[in-house]
Amino acid sequence: MKSLYTKELVETSGADCFVYLQENDAFLTLYHEKEFLYTKSIKFSIEEMHERFCEIQGERIDYEEFKGFLSTTNLKYDDSEYKTSLIKLYKELFATINDVLTYAKRAFELDKIDMIYIGSSIYLESKLDEMLESILAIRARVFEFDYGYESNEHYIDQMHPLMHLYTTIREEEKYIANFTLFPRPPKFLQRESGKLIAVSAASLILAFIYPAVYWTLSYMQGVQLDLLKDKYSEVHNIRVTREATIKNKKADLQKNLALLKEEKEDFASKKATLKKIKHVKNDYVMKAKELTMLTKDLNKFRVKVEDIKYKEENSTKIFILDLVASRSLKITKLLKYITKAHEDTYKFDLEKIIYDDETKLYFSTLKATKL
Numbered sequence: 001m002k003s004l005y006t007k008e009l010v011e012t013s014g015a016d017c018f019v020y021l022q023e024n025d026a027f028l029t030l031y032h033e034k035e036f037l038y039t040k041s042i043k044f045s046i047e048e049m050h051e052r053f054c055e056i057q058g059e060r061i062d063y064e065e066f067k068g069f070l071s072t073t074n075l076k077y078d079d080s081e082y083k084t085s086l087i088k089l090y091k092e093l094f095a096t097i098n099d100v101l102t103y104a105k106r107a108f109e110l111d112k113i114d115m116i117y118i119g120s121s122i123y124l125e126s127k128l129d130e131m132l133e134s135i136l137a138i139r140a141r142v143f144e145f146d147y148g149y150e151s152n153e154h155y156i157d158q159m160h161p162l163m164h165l166y167t168t169i170r171e172e173e174k175y176i177a178n179f180t181l182f183p184r185p186p187k188f189l190q191r192e193s194g195k196l197i198a199v200s201a202a203s204l205i206l207a208f209i210y211p212a213v214y215w216t217l218s219y220m221q222g223v224q225l226d227l228l229k230d231k232y233s234e235v236h237n238i239r240v241t242r243e244a245t246i247k248n249k250k251a252d253l254q255k256n257l258a259l260l261k262e263e264k265e266d267f268a269s270k271k272a273t274l275k276k277i278k279h280v281k282n283d284y285v286m287k288a289k290e291l292t293m294l295t296k297d298l299n300k301f302r303v304k305v306e307d308i309k310y311k312e313e314n315s316t317k318i319f320i321l322d323l324v325a326s327r328s329l330k331i332t333k334l335l336k337y338i339t340k341a342h343e344d345t346y347k348f349d350l351e352k353i354i355y356d357d358e359t360k361l362y363f364s365t366l367k368a369t370k371l
Contacts, residue, residue, distance in 0.1 A: 003165045005034040009145040014114030019097060020143055020158065021120040023047055028097060030104050030113075038104050044093050046070075046122060052092070056085040067122055074125045090128070094135050101138075112138075119143025123155040294319065294368065297341070301334040302326075306363070317370035328353045328362045335366070345371055 001018055004010040015037075018029045023046045029039040050066045061082075075083055075090075101113055116138055118128050129140040147161045188194040291308070298305060298321075306322040325331050331353055339348050349367040356363060 001029055001031060001162075002034075002036065003162065003169050004145060005031070006169050007165060009147070010117075012115055015110050015112065017097075017101060017113050017116045018143065019116060019118040021046060021049070022157075022159070023121055028100050030101075030108075032108070032110065037108055040100055042093075042096050042100065044096065046120070049089060049093075053082075053085055053089050056088055057082065070125070071123045072125055074127075075131075076126070086126075090126075090131060091135070094132055097132070098136055101136075114139065116140040117143040119158055121157045121159065290317075290319070290370075293342075294321070294338075297334065297338050298323075301330050301337065303330050303334050319368040319370075321366045321368070323364045323366055325362050325364075326360075328355070331362060331364050347371060 010016065013033055015030065015032045018031070019042075020027060021044060026042050026044040026048070027039060028042055030037045046067065047063070050061070050063050053066060054060050069080075069082060069086075073080065073082075073086075075087060097116070104110065105113070116129075116132060116136075118132055118140060119142055120128075127142075129142050132138070133140040143158055145158075145161075147165065149156070149161060189198055295305070302325070304324045306324050308322075309320040311318050311320075323331055323334075331350070335348060335350050338346070342348075347369040349369070350364055353362050353364040355361075
């Protein structure tokens, strides 16, 4: 990347970040004031992105099909089935970049990242620089520079012109990498001369250590005493202030506890009232539905109801209906019908049918027990 600054293809002098995705590798490199600062490999090569995309999509996609999709599809205008998964994949890439930049800014005391250059070894139809700039709020551009080559509109892997550009810069402007097979010399204290010097220095230090320590301790005790006196005065004032504050806070606490107790009692009362209202509302709605059902069956067989009673025994609902009919056959047909129609929900009991000579009507008591 140094050659980009040497050839003035990148003219900015702040903190620049270069992100490049290759088929088998992906890296992030940071330059500050045109000098190398930090680099890190990230797990977002084209192959790794393909594996992660298959995990997100939940199905295996052919690698060449995946590359073709990246090269021909612009997520801004596309509505294919892969759009959501690819957007999630790009967001994970941008989150990783953001984490690395956050670490680098803290480690190297950078105020901000001025520019991010992002690109890939294959052509990407979606504009990663626009997406990155929108999500991270950092200026971004395509990892593509004017090398003066004629590409005839064919996409060029940017690593190729960069390697060519590196060969054109002067030797003194190149980074010198040390690949020698000879090990470095041992540390100073592990050498014989270093051990001798260390023993001599230790002897001199031991000779002067007692008087130096005595004088130092005496001086430190005097300084410490003065500091403690100042500290006591400061701490005493803080203590008096805090004791007064704590006293006021305790008084406020008692007031608030009393208020909280009142609020809890009021809340409990309202809660109990609402529970009763809910119980009555639900219970009466269910009774009304059940009575409507039974009334329809009574009307079907032209049996009238003289009186209706309701009670609960051990959480069991019981309806007691006093029936009136012009013929006993109507009551028996009704009993036969409802016993069959509601055999899963009710148990019906009818002990006897009484005939009244004055009214010429038949009377009976039907007991319906909810199962």
